[in-house]
Amino acid sequence: MEYLGTIVMIAVSTALINNFVLHYFVGICPFIGVSRRVDMAFGMGCAVTFVMTVAAALSWAFTFFLLQPGAPVTAWVWHAINPGAAETVDLSVLNYIVYIFVIASSVQLVEMYVRKFFPKLYRSFGVFLPLITTNCAILFACLEIMKHISGVTEGVHAWGLDKALIFALFGGLGFTLAIVIMAGIREELDYCDVPVSLKGPGITLIIAGILALAFMGFAGVDAGLRKGLSPKPEAVSQVVKETAWPRG
Amino acid sequence: MAKEMPTALERFLNGILPENPVYRQLLGLCPTLAVTSGVASAMTMAGATAFVLICSNVMTSLIRGFLKPHLRILIYTLTIATFVTIADRFLAAYMWSMSKQLGPYVPLIIVNCVIVCRCEVCSSKQPVFVAASDALGQSLGFGLALLSIASVREVLATGAWAGLRVLPDTWPNCGAMGLPPGAFITMGLLLGLVNWVSARRKTLKSSAGSAK
Numbered sequence: 001m002e003y004l005g006t007i008v009m010i011a012v013s014t015a016l017i018n019n020f021v022l023h024y025f026v027g028i029c030p031f032i033g034v035s036r037r038v039d040m041a042f043g044m045g046c047a048v049t050f051v052m053t054v055a056a057a058l059s060w061a062f063t064f065f066l067l068q069p070g071a072p073v074t075a076w077v078w079h080a081i082n083p084g085a086a087e088t089v090d091l092s093v094l095n096y097i098v099y100i101f102v103i104a105s106s107v108q109l110v111e112m113y114v115r116k117f118f119p120k121l122y123r124s125f126g127v128f129l130p131l132i133t134t135n136c137a138i139l140f141a142c143l144e145i146m147k148h149i150s151g152v153t154e155g156v157h158a159w160g161l162d163k164a165l166i167f168a169l170f171g172g173l174g175f176t177l178a179i180v181i182m183a184g185i186r187e188e189l190d191y192c193d194v195p196v197s198l199k200g201p202g203i204t205l206i207i208a209g210i211l212a213l214a215f216m217g218f219a220g221v222d223a224g225l226r227k228g229l230s231p232k233p234e235a236v237s238q239v240v241k242e243t244a245w246p247r248g
Numbered sequence: 249m250a251k252e253m254p255t256a257l258e259r260f261l262n263g264i265l266p267e268n269p270v271y272r273q274l275l276g277l278c279p280t281l282a283v284t285s286g287v288a289s290a291m292t293m294a295g296a297t298a299f300v301l302i303c304s305n306v307m308t309s310l311i312r313g314f315l316k317p318h319l320r321i322l323i324y325t326l327t328i329a330t331f332v333t334i335a336d337r338f339l340a341a342y343m344w345s346m347s348k349q350l351g352p353y354v355p356l357i358i359v360n361c362v363i364v365c366r367c368e369v370c371s372s373k374q375p376v377f378v379a380a381s382d383a384l385g386q387s388l389g390f391g392l393a394l395l396s397i398a399s400v401r402e403v404l405a406t407g408a409w410a411g412l413r414v415l416p417d418t419w420p421n422c423g424a425m426g427l428p429p430g431a432f433i434t435m436g437l438l439l440g441l442v443n444w445v446s447a448r449r450k451t452l453k454s455s456a457g458s459a460k
């Protein structure tokens with residue numbers, strides 16, 4: 001059950017506590033730009049989640065097998081070329097270029113898929129779908145996964161594909177959550193009397209600040225969850241309920 | 249066609265206020281919000297962004313004749329990624345603690361919309377000199393915007409500006425200003441302030457013009 005605990009911890013901490021938008025400030029451009037209507041925001045969130053998961057799986061594979069210091073495939077090729085070489089190859093300088101390639105091709109894939117099977121959704125997205133390529137949230141997810149593969153000193157704590165996928169999936173869900181909440185607030189905001197100079201992005205940023213303040217309230221949840229998950233995993237739901245307000 | 253294009257000086261001046269990347273075009277908000285908890289980190293970030301922006305603008309301007317239209321975004325991104333790798337390695341080699349503090353936001357320059365936008369708008373259409381001055385103006389505007397936000401946040405959060413004490417010791421530090429909510433709220437209020445000032449200046453100018 002140790003494994004389940006780790007997975008739940010990663011999921012909760014990426015989706016709520018360290019929400020991509022409200023804690024790490026990545027993916028702000030769609031957060032401000034596409035959050036006018038709830039249905040658009042939800043579609044955007046789903047597209048981002050999907051692209052993020054695909055890109056995370058691909059970039060995990062590239063990092064693990066090719067790019068990290070002493071990666072298996074690279075080492076095998078290197079020893080095949082010059083046998084008896086003692087040192088290994090480190091291709092991690094190529095990380096960023098490879099990630100951008102991976103993300104751009106995943107976005108192309110999703111674009112083709114959506115155009116073929118959901119033409120109505122495709123038309124409503126318009127220019128925003130290709131713009132996912134330059135969504136910082138996806139590159140950020142790839143970089144975090146890279147850090148958890150090649151940044152750790154011992155291989156013991158390195159993330160496998162499962163953890164990378166959970167991270168990306170729940171990061172995307174957290175993004176969707178934030179952008180849908182924002183869109184809901186902005187739909188109501190249309191009936192409000194906002195000062196002229198704050199209209200549009202200004203008030204959106206201020207609301208995002210208050211939302212971030214609200215999400216900071218999740219900060220203690222992980223300690224309670226960890227405590228509840230490690231000794232008695234069968235009492236999960238009850239413990240979560242009790243420790244939702246830590247050190248009250 | 250070439251006559252309608254802005255000249256180098258216009259491009260340079262445009263970047264500083266009329267088309268300021270942060271306050272007017274709302275581009276590149278992610279690093280703007282993330283690194284402005286202190287003036288020092290904001291300036292390092294602005295420097296790295298300026299390096300990447302100028303280099304990639306010059307580069308795209310040099311190769312603009314060879315670009316196939318449907319491949320251009322990919323080529324821009326790869327050019328930017330190359331220069332970002334250079335900047336990241338440089339920071340890791342010479343400013344290790346700052347590089348640690350900036351964390352993933354240096355590689356995230358690759359997807360900074362400002363740079364792709366400038367490649368698309370200016371340097372893929374105009375010669376090298378204009379592209380370079382445009383990049384210079386834009387990065388100056390970006391740096392000034394970052395400096396303004398970082399100043400407000402750092403002074404309110406710690407009572408110090410770039411590590412120097414400016415407020416009296418009795419100042420109750422507003423820690424929240426250094427945290428995410430402070431970033432969003434400061435940015436929103438400063439955006440409102442800039443809009444308000446420019447709207448006021450416009451009405452003053454028009455009323456002066458009608459009086460004449």
